[in-house]
Amino acid sequence: MTTATDREALVHRLHRIEGQVRGIERMVEQDAYCIDVLTQVAAASRALQSVALLLLDDHLRHCLTEAARAGPDMDAEVTEASQAIARLVRS
Amino acid sequence: MTTATDREALVHRLHRIEGQVRGIERMVEQDAYCIDVLTQVAAASRALQSVALLLLDDHLRHCLTEAARAGPDMDAEVTEASQAIARLVRS
Amino acid sequence: MTTATDREALVHRLHRIEGQVRGIERMVEQDAYCIDVLTQVAAASRALQSVALLLLDDHLRHCLTEAARAGPDMDAEVTEASQAIARLVRS
Amino acid sequence: MTTATDREALVHRLHRIEGQVRGIERMVEQDAYCIDVLTQVAAASRALQSVALLLLDDHLRHCLTEAARAGPDMDAEVTEASQAIARLVRS
Numbered sequence: 001m002t003t004a005t006d007r008e009a010l011v012h013r014l015h016r017i018e019g020q021v022r023g024i025e026r027m028v029e030q031d032a033y034c035i036d037v038l039t040q041v042a043a044a045s046r047a048l049q050s051v052a053l054l055l056l057d058d059h060l061r062h063c064l065t066e067a068a069r070a071g072p073d074m075d076a077e078v079t080e081a082s083q084a085i086a087r088l089v090r091s
Numbered sequence: 092m093t094t095a096t097d098r099e100a101l102v103h104r105l106h107r108i109e110g111q112v113r114g115i116e117r118m119v120e121q122d123a124y125c126i127d128v129l130t131q132v133a134a135a136s137r138a139l140q141s142v143a144l145l146l147l148d149d150h151l152r153h154c155l156t157e158a159a160r161a162g163p164d165m166d167a168e169v170t171e172a173s174q175a176i177a178r179l180v181r182s
Numbered sequence: 183m184t185t186a187t188d189r190e191a192l193v194h195r196l197h198r199i200e201g202q203v204r205g206i207e208r209m210v211e212q213d214a215y216c217i218d219v220l221t222q223v224a225a226a227s228r229a230l231q232s233v234a235l236l237l238l239d240d241h242l243r244h245c246l247t248e249a250a251r252a253g254p255d256m257d258a259e260v261t262e263a264s265q266a267i268a269r270l271v272r273s
Numbered sequence: 274m275t276t277a278t279d280r281e282a283l284v285h286r287l288h289r290i291e292g293q294v295r296g297i298e299r300m301v302e303q304d305a306y307c308i309d310v311l312t313q314v315a316a317a318s319r320a321l322q323s324v325a326l327l328l329l330d331d332h333l334r335h336c337l338t339e340a341a342r343a344g345p346d347m348d349a350e351v352t353e354a355s356q357a358i359a360r361l362v363r364s
């Protein structure tokens with residue numbers, strides 16, 4: 001992760017998602033209508049996905065490009081990034 | 092949602108996801124390695140997806156089948172369920 | 183599947199997707215730029231997903247509601263539909 | 274895309290997906306059971322996703338690392354790759 005500002009923004013987003021999940025717990029406890037609960041779950045999923053895409057962009061922008069410049073063999077780093085992308089696409 | 096037991100189990104799962112998201116916040120604050128953070132984000136996403144699939148199963152099993160038995164016209168209910176599924180598939 | 187018209191529209195959509203996939207084959211054979219190929223793969227995926235959502239809506243609208251009206255026990259039908267939704271959400 | 278062998282393997286996979294989609298068309302024409310059609314659509318989606326992940330891995334391994342070595346400013350290349358990943362994750 002590059003700057004403290006970026007990290008702070010990311011923590012802020014995650015904190016909001018934590019609140020969304022807590023809100024969904026309340027909805028289930030109060031027996032809210034299934035479809036309304038599902039709408040909130042889909043919103044939290046999308047928010048979590050956006051965080052993942054930010055993290056991945058940051059990883060490519062910093063970690064991976066540093067590795068590319070550092071030496072000739074960056075196969076291990078690319079494999080690691082590709083596996084992370086695959087987990088994300090399949091999640 | 093049918094029984095209080097089902098609701099409780101769902102709240103428990105959501106509570107665990109809330110804890111996972113809080114853990115990811117800590118990781119970002121402590122500048123953990125991007126790929127490790129991403130692995131945890133993918134795990135939280137999958138857990139949220141499982142909750143959504145449980146909610147949807149419950150909706151089909153109870154709300155939708157009640158509607159089917161209640162009267163001849165359940166187009167509105169099916170459309171609502173289909174839109175919820177689409178939001179989920181696309182999230 | 184209800185009407186012959188619905189079936190025909192669905193076959194038409196699938197035929198277009200078949201053409202999209204064939205187009206992607208040509209792009210790869212001609213060594214097109216990876217990002218352009220990926221854009222077309224994402225478009226074909228989305229088109230396939232829309233077909234799946236149409237099939238699912240149709241299933242809920244006809245097969246599942248028929249089952250609900252036919253008898254008291256439709257647990258097997260709901261389980262089957264839920265599993266199909268899960269495969270879709272996770273694919 | 275690196276080698277002719279890699280390209281050939283990818284074309285072969287895409288050709289199989291094209292056949293899968295054609296098979297789904299036949300199923301719909303013959304009014305096969307919705308759930309069986311859906312199972313085949315999910316399988317074709319997953320196969321298409323695997324092709325996308327291979328293309329992305331190849332892009333990171335070759336195009337992006339070449340860019341990293343070529344010069345100091347690769348922001349445009351990373352942004353392009355990130356956008357392709359986002360389209361994939363959201364498709």
